[in-house]
Amino acid sequence: MTNRLVILCVWAVTASVVSGQQPVHQRIDKATAERNGGAMASLASDAEFLRRVYLDLTGIIPAAAETRKFLADSDPNKRAKTIDLLLASKDFSRRMREVVSVMLLERRAGTVISDQEWNKFVEGAFAADMPWDQFVRELISADGSDARTRPAIRFFVDGGRSSHDQMTQDVARLFLGMNLQCAQCHNDRNIREYEQAHYFGIYAYLRQSKLQTDKSQRAFLIETVAKDKMEFQSVFSKNKQFTGPRLPDRGEVAVPAFKKGDECAAPAKDGFPGVPKFRPRQLLARDLTAADNRRFVRNAVNRFWFLMMGRGLVHPLDLLHVKNPASHPDLLEFLVDDFVAHKFDVKYLLRQIALSQSYQRSSILPGDIDPAAVKPESYRVANAKGLSSEQLAWSLMRATGNLERIAATPLSKKSKFTYKDYVNGRLPAPDNLSDVMKLFAAAFGNSAGSPEVDFTPSASQSLFLLNDKLLRNWLTPRDGNLVDRLTKESNSDRIAEELYLVSLSRLPDDEEKALVRGSLERHKSRRSQALGDLAWALLTSAEFRLNH
């Protein structure tokens, strides 16, 4: 313990000397310490930290060898080094693609842009460190004519966002943290701040957008000529109101009046109408992502914070308003300024959070504190987060030693995998990455169109792990997978070590070693089955299912 403290002090001192002022991660810790309301959990052990940071930044548990290496490393700076290593890895952009897709598309499927095109676009953006504001600008402004940004039109055209109402609501909810459901018909009666004019101000930016296909059925998200302001009316009033494109708290964009015939910058062509001079969706991309649009930046910071900490500074994530203040208002505003100062660098923001002690806290409270009395927004203890369906799939493949084989299996062109066919026994267990991911998304993800924010365990998910043939196949010895390797090992302590390292990313204690030994001795006659059962029990435990 003393050792650990010394290491931490050295680390903290080095960090602050380098930057010359209080580093951001320390400001985070100061802010959470000021409002914790009681004793905090100690710092996470190395094993606890490593598993957490792998899951958060790369979406997969560490391989056993990586865990061994990290635990044995005596470098006082090894945590920060690991964070940087993971942020620079290819797995980071994959993880962000998964996170951002689930957040923005909410598991809605589409037909215009394929998964492959979308994935490549999003992963490419994160691999190239594209700033968040630019990424969102491309999502909003893409019309499909530019090859590089064409996949971005998926945000609007796929995923059930064909109506201008749905587009309006989702832009407000996902990029401004404002759930304007009620404001579609009237000023929100409970959240004064959410006005109907906000709803139609955003609507006015989007209402010229229209899906149009060319002769070869390629779809484009064009804009038509805007003639006047948006007219709307509250269901509680007879007065008609008007608004041009306008974002909450920002000025209204004037709708220019052109002479008839002078509205377009380019003439009609190939069945497409002329390209208007005034294109409000392009202006939305600009205005929404402006650095001084605090709602936009706050929402972004809050969502990335949530990703790491398991609880938004403002919660629920889509109800940012005065009456629902942040748990740590000063911290949120500080992080907003800092995010802007660092040019919307997502990697930078995640790195600062990961370096903080608030992030690196243990998920175990000191024994005398009742966990039920500890609020998640106090960050006194690490909030356990459920593994997403992607994290779970990757981690199970890695733990059972089947990842390399599955990743190397090409997707058959003929594959028409659906979850329903699979659970009804019409299809064998999938053996390629794409179908495995589909299966896990269907078994563990929410239904299309509902946000995945909280961990919602269900009996059917437990049943899937308990009983589905996929996991049972993975635990059948073959080609050097986990159970195959273990059957060749005779020393029960080494077996226990390997089992715990691959599944829970930590070493077993003596009691756990004894448990493994006892179980193997009792089931000598069916050794490989017994090994499979042990691995299975570890992989279905709460400790595996959660990122803690």
Place this chain on the structure above:
Amino acid sequence: MLRILGSPRTACDGMTRRDLLHLGGLGLFGVGVADLFRLQDAQAAGGRDSHFGRARSCILIHLFGAHAQHETFDPKPDAPAEIQGELKAIATSVPGVSIGEGLPRIARVMDRLTVVRSLTHPWPFHGVHYALSGIPTISQTVEADPTDRSLWPFIGSVVDYVEAGRANSAPAMPQNIALPFRLYSRANFRLLGGPYAGFLGSRFDPIWTEFAGRGTRAVPNPTAKPDVFDPYGGIRAEDGIDLTGPIPTDLSPQRVGLRRSLLQQLDQSRSWLDGQDRVQAFGRHQELAYALLTSPRLARALDIHQESEAVRTRYGMTLFGQSLLAARRLVEGGGRFVTVFWDAYGDATGGWDTHYYHYPRLKELLLPGLDEAFSALILDLEARGLLDETLVLVLSEHGRTPRLTNRPGGGREHWSSAYCGVLAGGGAARGGIVGRSDGSGGQVADTPVSPKDILATALHLLGVDPHMMVPDRLNRPVPVAGDGLVRPEILG
């Protein structure tokens, strides 16, 4: 107080609500929930009226969106046309009592029901959480968050919690199950709060079923689209309501048992994680998964295809009808609290939220579906001798405005000053009307009843003291039914 706990028998007669409050306060110093249960049981044995605990189980029907009192259980045949609307009143099997003409089958079973026509509260905005928990006030932020653990528990979660405190082992049937899918999960919008366990912790959230089928009939809808196939308007006979896909059986029960015990041992050595709510919820669902594998009672109870075609048709081949049938099978199989939502489908103002196309939706979708399924449920429970021990509730967030609007298709807006709900069976009165609204159906004229009173009365009938205190997140004692009172008018 400790003396009282030491000999509950002698204390129970004189136990007052104030004492209970006092005891709840002691919770801060370590008087556990188990003591509260003990006290409560002792109290039950002492001075309860004969209705306490009369209902073995409860089927709660929630008409999401809020049904109009005028067209359902509180028609106003003497009011002007802009209030009464298009639909007339019809006589029922109770002399002098009439209900809306869209509910002829329910009119015939009226002598088994109690209608409360004087429900009232101050929050006309889809407060599912307000309607179904003891929470005294709400806001839209609160109603929008299913995960907010500082909220008060849903009545089904309270019952589940009390059962868990009394039972020694996990029940084979979930005690708090909700059909047909998570509330508002098909409404093209974020989830709504309400039917969740709040500060009791997510392990007491209801177990939700799933419905994988789709609608077979285009129905009138808020946006007047021609092709909205709402399953509440009709489903295919082969579609079912289930927890998951079919449960495979190629794993032997012995092996399942072995794995379960292994897992328990492994988990035991990691009990430090147990404090976290998300861990507890996970553990409880896992237990249920084991129960499903080793005893497929729940799966069997949910399997409506085991019923004869005649019975299934009687409930109506709609998602609502088949959900009520599944609910009957669940209480028959030992389920204690079953909730069926008539939920919004597709549009956020779906379900009973008839701001638009009020009459087409009522006449073609809502009233016939409710009439058929609810009357079938009452008669079926009665024929099976289950009505006396099964409390059936028909509730909603609020009512709708007396005056019709001239929105497309006509509409009624939100209104909570006066609205109506229904109770049947389980010790509730039969053929009774409680309370009265004024000539327009807009204000309570007689015997106001709070939605909390309905919860308190339901808990009382279910053998749970509605004034029982449970500790919230900060260990403050909170009465499970808020300020609700048991209403003798409603009891049989």
